[in-house]
Amino acid sequence: MNTISLNGQWELYYLSQKDSEIVHPDQLCNGQADRMTAQVPGNVELDLWNAGLIKDPYVGSHIKDLEPFELYEWWYVRDFDTPAKPGRTELIFHGVDCIATYWLNGKEIGRSDNMLIAHAFDVTESLQASGSNRLVVRLQSSIYAAMRQEYDPSMWAMDYNWSQLWIRKAAHGFGWDITPRAVSAGLWRDVELVVHDEVEIRTPYFYTKRIDRHGAWIGIQYNLQADPALFREMTLRFVGTCGESRFERQCRVNFSSGNLDFHVDGAKLWWPRGYGEANLYEIRTQLLHGDVVLAERKDSFGIRTVELVRSEWTSTDTKGEFLFKINGEPVFCKGSNWVPADMFHSKDKARIPRILDLFAEMNCNMVRVWGGGVYEDHDFFERCDREGFMVWQDFAFACALYPQTEKFYEKVREEARFIVRKLRNHPSLILWCGDNEIDMFSFNRQIDPGTNKISREVLPSAIQQCDPYRPYLASSPYYSEEVWERRNAALAPEDHLWGSRDYYKSKYYTESNMHFVSEIGYHGCPNVESIVKFIDEENRWPWRGNPQWALHGSDPMGLDGCWSYRTELMANQVKEMFGEVPDTLEEFAIASQISQAEAKKFFVEMTRLKKWRRTGVIWWNMIDGWPQFSDAVVDYYFSKKLAFSYLRRVHQDVCIMIDEPSDWHVRAVLSNDTFEAKRGSYKIWDADTGRTLLEGHFVATVNGNVDLGRIRISHSDQKMFFIEWTMDGTTCYNHYLLGFPGFSLERYKGWMNQLSLLENGVQV
Incomplete structure (x- = not known):
């Protein structure tokens, strides 16, 4: 072409x-x-x-x-x-x-x-x-x-x-x-x-049928533009290479379309980040008439299978499931929701590479593309393919009950077929999801979510037609017939944990039944250097009754809108943690960032500590699409909040965490999200006294958790424990905040500075 x-x-x-x-x-x-x-x-x-x-x-x-x-x-x-x-x-x-x-x-x-x-x-x-x-x-x-x-x-x-x-x-x-x-x-x-050329090889469809101990069975469906008079005289040649692995297959062309299934011996598999290499085959396809090459093209393809193992409902008394398996192996998911890269989408292309750098730095292995935005282009997915990011792709429906008419269904069919055909060759794409929260909104309006033909009939039929080797989930969260019949949304095995957004260690978060957290967040102020860029000087302080804070909250209606409570929510979360709300912008911003950082770190830890009862967490969200006060851990100007560094620590493949108190003790737990039995040493000590509380050597269980020991505590204490472990010549850090709020902001800032010095190689 x-x-x-x-x-x-x-x-x-x-x-x-x-x-x-x-x-x-x-x-x-x-x-x-x-x-x-x-x-x-x-x-x-x-x-x-x-x-x-x-x-x-x-x-x-x-x-x-x-x-x-x-x-x-x-x-x-x-x-x-x-x-x-x-x-x-x-x-x-x-x-x-x-x-x-x-x-x-x-x-x-x-x-x-x-x-x-x-x-x-x-x-x-x-x-x-x-x-x-x-x-x-x-x-x-x-x-x-x-x-x-x-x-x-x-x-x-x-x-x-x-x-x-x-x-x-x-x-x-x-x-x-x-x-x-x-x-x-x-x-x-x-x-x-x-x-267009007179003869063309249109985009083939590559798929993995199954993995076995000798390699993998894959398939290729092809579509050609060629002179039918040459059918049965032409051949198609496929040559795939990935490092030292190579395969070659040929077939006679009997028609403009067809497919070829074959075994790749010793196939190099595509794995998510942390679990192996994101291997990609370059596939060169040639259409030949005799020895003459009439057309050729190059594509990339990752050999992998994906399975979503899930139950229709769950509870504390039932063994429910929501688990992703890649190449037959369970994978623990850690990542962030992908929201619009910019409020004006023509700017997306320039921002996306830098945003994906943040996902790589954070060591995410999953990206959930939220349904209120756009479908990202090939450059986004190609980067995810290379990085080993698993992409959960919502269809573009969110937080509304859409038309249930044949006229609208036909619009959706056209859109779904186009998008599925466009993106289906990317190995990073592991799930099609019908929408964001529409089952939930339907449930809340006392309408059976199962009557939504868009998510129950139109979209799954398009996927079955165009991409039958990839799983589909009707909605996130999905409310099955059993959930609807019992009128109990808490039975959903995968859920969005928002609630009242009060204290981040409340029972709402800690005692949820779900297995997979696909949305969860906590507000945090941007850095003051960023706030002065988007809030006019006369509106920077105080926050209360401030129309620009509400507008950048983001409430489309300002102080009269349904989201204008967000600023006060942020202040209430600060008060919950520190017992008071600072009266200067600088102190408010840092207090808010500490509150957000501790909350989001805790959300990831409470999920990892319950591995495999819980199988993944996708927090909300990495970065803003315009300058605002939000749950994002990086603001629109790419300035990182404190939560970014806290989350980066607990996103490490191997991480030591401390569980909440029970029986006068806390547990130290090592979580390993790899297929390797890692070895190393660790030490946990009191940040104030320097007294060692627990130390030793460890062997990390493959893709599992192991208890390292218990530390005696008192519920009346307010302390910070520092955690250090060394493995493969690298030293890593985490911390644990013990006690009930309110904490002293000044004391906390001292702990925070000590931890920063430790990570920079300064002994404290």
Whole structure:
């Protein structure tokens, strides 16, 4: 294929849709619309900002200035030359937000209404024979489009974003607690012209059927564009290499599609981070006629099986399950939820590599792509493939009850088939999940979650059709028939632990029945250096009754909105831990970060300490998509909060932790999330006195936990224990905070400084 980029500078005309009389590109120069230069990929708000027509939407209250533009229409215009190479030519828009009509040389060539998938148009007959062509894209208001739909009692959304229900664009843009309301528009991913070859090997589907002691059985389904007169004269050759491992297979071409199953002796398997190498085969595919290569391509493929072992419900008295097995082995999952990389998605591509660096530094082995955002592109998944990150992929449905009509089902089928076919070759992708929390919202509204045909019929049938070798979960959390019949959500084996978000060691967290925690979080203030970048000087302090703190909370309605309580929640969590709320921004910020760091560390430890009763934790969340006060452990400007370092310690493959008191003692436990029997030495001591409390040598159980011993304590104490262990020539650290709040903030800061010195090689 010959690919020609149409990215770069376009003309952009814009006007209020209500007042618009423009229905065809020929009318653009009648003086009714304003005009400016736009960048593609881009979002119209960024173009307005670059043109000096709006103020920085990331700062202060300027995001509210964008609301009138929700009702505008936008006309993108670009001229390009006809490709010199002849052939079937497609115009491909990889991301269009959202209600679009397309013209080429004055003729309408198509329409689309889905931001989340690519749109391709055959323009072979629409191009000029030579010379220049004019391409025009009209984007109309998503709000007006939503108003033309019908809304039934079976549907539901949060007060400020009912307009999301029918419109297939990233739900968070209509207003969420993690991003502001920014109902954007734009050509947010690449635009390109593709001239196809006469003979092509289209993207094959690679799959692993099973693993055995000699290697693995894999399969390849192929699809070709070729002259049928040459069927049975052509052959396909597949050559796969991964280090010293190599396989080669050939088959005769009897039709444009077919498949080949075969055994790879001594196959190098793809493993998640911590459990082995993320081995990837480069597969070179050639279509031959005799000895002549008619077409060829290269792909990568990871040989691995994935199984989700789960029960329909669980309780303290029943043996339930929610466990991922990779290549037949149980894997303990540690990771973070993936939220929008930016509130304006044309900026995602530049931010994603650096965000994934954070996941690697944290030693995550799982990334859950949350359903309120977009489907990430191949570069995201390719990095996850190489890093050994397991990707849990939600379909783009979140926190709402969507239309239950055949018209909407067909939209979902088209979207699901496109996304599944696009991403299914990535070994990192281990789970398709129907949505985020829709079962939960349905349950709370006393509607049987099992009646949701989107998650129970439409999506699983698309996966069975296009990707039958990967597991599917209907919702997160998923409420089975048994959970619904008993009207008891606490029976779900996988859950989102939010609750009242009070003291992080409350019974709500410690006594939950679930096996897998797929969302859990705690608020933490950004660093003061970041706060001064996005809060106007007159609004930086105090926090109470502060409209900018509420807006960056993120409440789309400010102090009157349903999320405006978040700032006070953060203050209450500080008071819970330290008995008082500091009266300066600097002290408030550090106290809040300590509260968040201890809470999130505890959430991971309480999960690892109960391995294999609990099998994974995906906390919320790594980084913000705009500047805000949130659960993220890294703010929008990539400035790390204290929680990042605390979580990095307890995400180590081998980690020593201390359990909560019982019978006048605490247990020291070593957890090993690898397939190796690790050996080393350890020491635990009192941070104040330096007195050694427990020490010795250890042999870590393969992929399991081992008790190291017990330490005598008193419940009246408020202490910090430092934990050090050395293994394979590396020394690692953790700590344990003993006692009930409130703690002294000044005393805690002293402990924190000591631990920082230890990690930097300074004896204390």
